[in-house]
Amino acid sequence: MSNPLLRRTAWLTLALAIAAAPAAGRDLAERIARPERGDTPFGGAKYLAFLDQVGSPLETLARSGEPTLAFAVIEPRDYRLDYRYRRSPDELGMRFAxxxxxxxxxxxxxxxxxxxxGLTMDASTQGLWGLALAEDGYRTVLLDLRNHGFSGDGPAGFGTREAADVNALLAHLRAQHRLAEPVILFGTSYGAVTALHAAAADPAGIAGVVAMEPFANAGDSVRGYVQRLKAGDGGWSARAVGWWLRRTLPPAELDAAIARAGASLGLDLDALDTATPLAATQACVLLLHGARDRLVPVASARALARTGHDRLHYAELPDENHYSLPARIDWLRAPLRDWLARVARKDAADCPPLALPPDPLD
Incomplete structure (x- = not known):
């Protein structure tokens, strides 16, 4: 299976979902509380075909009163993965087979x-990481978060309720004797925040967390994202969305919409700080962030890195952004394999830093 260069348009899903809301704050609040499901390049039928090809059928976990969770388990074996990446200003320059x-x-x-x-994404976006980690000996579980992919709908938790889903799935797999220890959570953006909440809630069961580009505060993350949309930061489509928002969304209305969205979810989004679960977790945490991330600015990660958590190590990648960093399997695979192995062995260093080699593209 191969794929040509992918255009970097995934961010536009949430942008258009917000822009499509009328000026009425109630609709905007509803869209913040439950963003529309994204249309990812490998989602839907393509994802099912991918799972069939690797011999990992889509499974579901039904729970009373909670959303059904869709997941797949990729078993360790050699998939002959050939992955290559190149820099491009307008595209994710990845090729794979x-x-x-x-x-x-x-x-x-x-x-x-x-x-x-991440938010508005689905498990298909991490299928290649799943293959890479499976080749390195890790049983890899791809999970569609609630309100995403093939999973069911339920109140969003900005990482909190999703963390309960994660731990429910881990308990289900553990009861089936399908979990090989140690258990590591590997999250991107919204998924990284979910991973930290899940690790804090299950101190004995999760050994490590790889957190790529988490936001530091839920309310500020939404506020900053919409403000960047209003600025028209990007190509013609972003400028069009920004023009629309500047004319229909007063600044005070955004704050009110965030408050109403939180009230509808039973959450105070402005009080939902990622530093709280980070401080509570006993797992080794590896925090990775791109210095050129404009969706979740790098200041967010730097603030988390200053929390003083003695089991946290932070690595900042100077030339990567919110979408290119998770795509750097070519660069990050080997050092992450070594980091995972050291966490599994529980070396004397206990929670090791990431030994990041020079960027091969440099």
């Missing part, structure tokens, strides 16, 4: 990694 039908050597099982995607 794998051979799921080739004779496959099964490496020793080293642990379990549960993958958590």
């Amino acid at each position: 794998f051979r799921a039908d080739a004779p496959r050597r099964a490496p020793p099982v080293r642990g379990t990694v549960l993958m958590l995607h």
Whole structure:
């Protein structure tokens, strides 16, 4: 399976969802509380075909009074993954191929990694990381968060309720004897915040968290994102959205909409700080952020890195942004493999830093 260069348009899903709301704050608040499901390049039928090709059927976990969770488990084996990346100002310059039908050597099982995607995304966006980690010996679980992908609808939690879903799925897999220890959570953006909340709620069961580009505060994250949309930061489509928002969304209305969205969810979004679960977790935490991230500015990660958590290590990648950082499998795979192995061995260093080699594109 191969794929040409992908255009970087995933951000536009949430932008248009917000821009499509009338000026009435009630509609905007509803869209903040429950953004529309995104249309990702590999989602839907393509994701199901991918899972079929790698021999990992889509599974569901039904729970009384809670959204049904859709997930898939990729078993450790050699998928002949060939992944390449190049920089491009307007595209995610990735090419990949794998051979799921080739004779496959099964490496020793080293642990379990549960993958958590970003807002308006779905589990398909982390399928290639799933293959890479499975080749390195990790049973990889791809989860569609509530209100995303093939999972059911339920009140959003900006990481809190989603964390309860994660721990429910881990308990389900543990009861089926399908979890190989140690258990690592690997989250991107909204999924990274979810991972930190899940680790804080399950101190004994989760050994490590890889958190790529988490936001520091839920309310500020929404506020900053909409303000950047209003500024028309980006190409012609972003400028069009910005022009519309500047004429229909007064600044005070955004604050009121965030407050109403939180009230409808039973959450105070402005009080929902990621530093709280970070301080509570006993897991090793590796925080990664791109210095050129304009969706969740790097100041967010720097603030989290200053919390003084002695089990946290922070790595800032100077040339990456919100979308390119998770795509750097070519660069991050080997050092993350070493980091995971050291966490699994519980070295004397206990929670190791990331030994990041020079960027191969440099």
